[in-house]
Amino acid sequence: MSDTISSSQDAATPIVIVGHVDHGKSTLIGRLLHDTDNLQDGKVAQIIESSKKRGLKIEWSFLLDSLQIERDQGVTVDSTRIPFRLGAREYVIVDAPGHRQFLRNMITGAADAEAAVLVVDAVEGAREQTRRHAMLLHLIGIRHVIVLLNKVDLLDFDQAKVEAVEVSVNELLGKLGLEAAYFVPASARDGDNIASRSERMPWYSGPTLTEALARVPTPASRSELALRLPVQDVYRFGDKRYVAGRIERGRVRVGDTVVIGTQKTPARIASIESWHTAPHVSASAGQSIAVTLEPDVIPDRGDLLHHVDTPPTQASRVRTRLFWLRQEPLRVGESFRLRLATAEHAVTVTSIESVVNLDDLTMHPGTEVPPEGFAEITLSAAENVQFDAFAPGTPDGRGVLVDLQQRIVGGAPLIGPADIAVGEKSIHPSASVVTTQDRQRVKGHKGRVFWLTGLSGSGKSTLARAAENALFSAGVDVSVLDGDTLRAGLCKDLGFTEADRTENVRRAAEVARILRDAGQVVLVALISPLRSDRELARQIIGDGFEEVFVDADLGTCEQRDPKGLYAAARAGKINGFTGIDAPYEAPQAPALRVATGNGSVENAVAQLVSFVEGSVRAGGNARARS
Amino acid sequence: MDHLDQLEAQSVFILREAYRKLKPLAMLWSLGKDSNVMVWLAKKAFLGRVPFPVMHVDTGKKFPEMYQFRDEYTKKWELDLLLGDCPPVEEMDPSLPPAARSAARKTAGLAAMIEKHKLQGVIAGIRRDEQGTRAKERVFSPRGASHKWDIRNQPPEFWDQYATPHEDGMHIRVHPLLSWREIDIWRYIEREGIPLVDLYFAKNGKRYRSLGDADITSPVESNAATLAEVIAELETTKTSERSGRAMDHESEDAFERLRVAGYL
Numbered sequence: 001m002s003d004t005i006s007s008s009q010d011a012a013t014p015i016v017i018v019g020h021v022d023h024g025k026s027t028l029i030g031r032l033l034h035d036t037d038n039l040q041d042g043k044v045a046q047i048i049e050s051s052k053k054r055g056l057k058i059e060w061s062f063l064l065d066s067l068q069i070e071r072d073q074g075v076t077v078d079s080t081r082i083p084f085r086l087g088a089r090e091y092v093i094v095d096a097p098g099h100r101q102f103l104r105n106m107i108t109g110a111a112d113a114e115a116a117v118l119v120v121d122a123v124e125g126a127r128e129q130t131r132r133h134a135m136l137l138h139l140i141g142i143r144h145v146i147v148l149l150n151k152v153d154l155l156d157f158d159q160a161k162v163e164a165v166e167v168s169v170n171e172l173l174g175k176l177g178l179e180a181a182y183f184v185p186a187s188a189r190d191g192d193n194i195a196s197r198s199e200r201m202p203w204y205s206g207p208t209l210t211e212a213l214a215r216v217p218t219p220a221s222r223s224e225l226a227l228r229l230p231v232q233d234v235y236r237f238g239d240k241r242y243v244a245g246r247i248e249r250g251r252v253r254v255g256d257t258v259v260i261g262t263q264k265t266p267a268r269i270a271s272i273e274s275w276h277t278a279p280h281v282s283a284s285a286g287q288s289i290a291v292t293l294e295p296d297v298i299p300d301r302g303d304l305l306h307h308v309d310t311p312p313t314q315a316s317r318v319r320t321r322l323f324w325l326r327q328e329p330l331r332v333g334e335s336f337r338l339r340l341a342t343a344e345h346a347v348t349v350t351s352i353e354s355v356v357n358l359d360d361l362t363m364h365p366g367t368e369v370p371p372e373g374f375a376e377i378t379l380s381a382a383e384n385v386q387f388d389a390f391a392p393g394t395p396d397g398r399g400v401l402v403d404l405q406q407r408i409v410g411g412a413p414l415i416g417p418a419d420i421a422v423g424e425k426s427i428h429p430s431a432s433v434v435t436t437q438d439r440q441r442v443k444g445h446k447g448r449v450f451w452l453t454g455l456s457g458s459g460k461s462t463l464a465r466a467a468e469n470a471l472f473s474a475g476v477d478v479s480v481l482d483g484d485t486l487r488a489g490l491c492k493d494l495g496f497t498e499a500d501r502t503e504n505v506r507r508a509a510e511v512a513r514i515l516r517d518a519g520q521v522v523l524v525a526l527i528s529p530l531r532s533d534r535e536l537a538r539q540i541i542g543d544g545f546e547e548v549f550v551d552a553d554l555g556t557c558e559q560r561d562p563k564g565l566y567a568a569a570r571a572g573k574i575n576g577f578t579g580i581d582a583p584y585e586a587p588q589a590p591a592l593r594v595a596t597g598n599g600s601v602e603n604a605v606a607q608l609v610s611f612v613e614g615s616v617r618a619g620g621n622a623r624a625r626s
Numbered sequence: 627m628d629h630l631d632q633l634e635a636q637s638v639f640i641l642r643e644a645y646r647k648l649k650p651l652a653m654l655w656s657l658g659k660d661s662n663v664m665v666w667l668a669k670k671a672f673l674g675r676v677p678f679p680v681m682h683v684d685t686g687k688k689f690p691e692m693y694q695f696r697d698e699y700t701k702k703w704e705l706d707l708l709l710g711d712c713p714p715v716e717e718m719d720p721s722l723p724p725a726a727r728s729a730a731r732k733t734a735g736l737a738a739m740i741e742k743h744k745l746q747g748v749i750a751g752i753r754r755d756e757q758g759t760r761a762k763e764r765v766f767s768p769r770g771a772s773h774k775w776d777i778r779n780q781p782p783e784f785w786d787q788y789a790t791p792h793e794d795g796m797h798i799r800v801h802p803l804l805s806w807r808e809i810d811i812w813r814y815i816e817r818e819g820i821p822l823v824d825l826y827f828a829k830n831g832k833r834y835r836s837l838g839d840a841d842i843t844s845p846v847e848s849n850a851a852t853l854a855e856v857i858a859e860l861e862t863t864k865t866s867e868r869s870g871r872a873m874d875h876e877s878e879d880a881f882e883r884l885r886v887a888g889y890l
Contacts, residue, residue: 011628233645287631288642406789
């Protein structure tokens, strides 16, 4: 590989610095900027002053950790970008935090990097975040990885010891299909092999870090690939209609015939329009352009313009290699919007093929993807999705999942169409285009599920029905699902075995979820005696599940015995009755506990109503859960 | 495509995303070099038009040359100009250092305009290389109903997919120049012939490198009297662009406090 010569008029090369917390990322960057004369006047004095103020010697990381909280707590909260020049070549150094929610912040910095420096502590070797970071580099398609083995002074600069760590790190990268471009033993603190060759490792003949950075290849041109022009918007200015978009790859010329979207409408590029430039007859990858079409068809945002003979893949089911950014796990059946360039598709997770075990980077079958986890999953859309499989160094297949609140919850590089197995039921749940926010605006409150659990006779249904009445009068769209009503219809095939009771809970939770998604407040009144069943309900419902413990002691309930069930159970006429010969596991930390043993019904109802109102009205989301 | 072409194409993409997704939308026009570049980029994106209002949040303390420039180019560029004024300094947080307290007036003036016009999107010309806390910004930076910047919980932003408002009362600060460096701005001004107030060019050995309120902005030592000379100066300088902006230097956290409260 030859050194790349470029001038400062060229684009800056983004380099992301990753690695386990405390392996020395920030020190490395500080040292690198200092040794290559890239710091502004007075910056070093400023750092020394900030360090002194906190009783530290000189803390290079303060160069990047510009926020007060970062300096006070010694952690990087969010990624930052620093321009950096090496000879005639410009770089942008992206520093990604190794701490909390690092994945979310790391991906923000790293996604468009050309190369990565993976910092590994010579003594500790690869650790959990080393593996996570390497995994993410692999998933987002960064293939040029420089491993910087830091703190080799702690190995006495010993060749054999350094090479042993090199073998283990290479083994880790190999499992991910990555290969280190260079492996640089260094001491960031002392500057060994950063910008100048270390005299303490005469055995090392490879490049220093700056030499390795100079050899990072410049990106290959995407102009020679097949055309992909996703429509960003359509404008009507004056008497002309402009189709605007950025060419993701390939080249388009005036006079070309293109095909538009899954409708396959053909049209001719009549002109490429611009302001304050010479007229264009062609445009290529990376350019944001506006074209006029002949005939004057009106494409939609998200429609892909391509040449007739080089169409993209088209499928309604796609496989993706997911990196999951939400703080709650992902499960089969969840619905999202898949954003792909400017297109957006309603999709449902139809299967989770395998989940990555981060301890040894092996793939295993799994039923959910943990927070900040990695997995291979299948997404189903109601319509066909046009895409090209994800390929490093191109914008192809860069899927991103957003939830109904339009929050970005995961990256989903599309790796190919998924087959529908023979005999498999083809389920294509459709996702709503009405957002949660829209529903809230119309109804004036959030959708939420309040799960009332308690012994038979504790007053769950009485409470739920009275609260329903009061809430409805107050303008809340509310409904009640109670055990007997469910068992009279939806669940009349179920008995009272433990398996049937679990199924009863599952069905109640699924119905509650549908109603909640439609924006309703749902009061579920169900004995649901087992903690594991209520946990199942919480998982099915997800956000907006509140457990309410309707608490009356067994003696009181048995005394009330409104349905004569306790008497029947005592007489042995029914078996497995909760509280008599089946357990009731009381909630340990309910969102609300309503005591119904003594005291007035009115008080209990008022308590529940006020809790529900506080929880579903705007801003009332934050009631503390103990 | 050279570097400036790439920056231009990316900014045009961002402006078009903002115009498509955020309504109502407005662009802040502070009359400085960066915001003139931004207006220019909007004209590139929308074929010679700026299809949303530009806002000048007027502290009343800008240089006279800037007001003259505003009146002239509002007409020449056919801009829909919205003017907003700022509350007096006495109403600002007294615990802020004096220059930062003065700058906080602009935050309050901006907040009032966002409320008044119920804006979902505000386009602002900040750049990452100007200041450490700006280096941590997103291209689409969500602000809650209080307009506060929640640094600890910024949304992920990658592969050109940006945040949209997901709660009532939220708005998005859109930053199309985030990846531009100071020298890119000047090279682009030179390439495109974008007009500027002449305070940026040296007279009697001094010029303004960054323009804020007249009372808290000072000129820097310079003999750069033409675009080419300014660019040559920037190619070798190692002083910070905002060295003449008093509020950045009063205390370590003054600028961060301003930004968290909604300053640009």
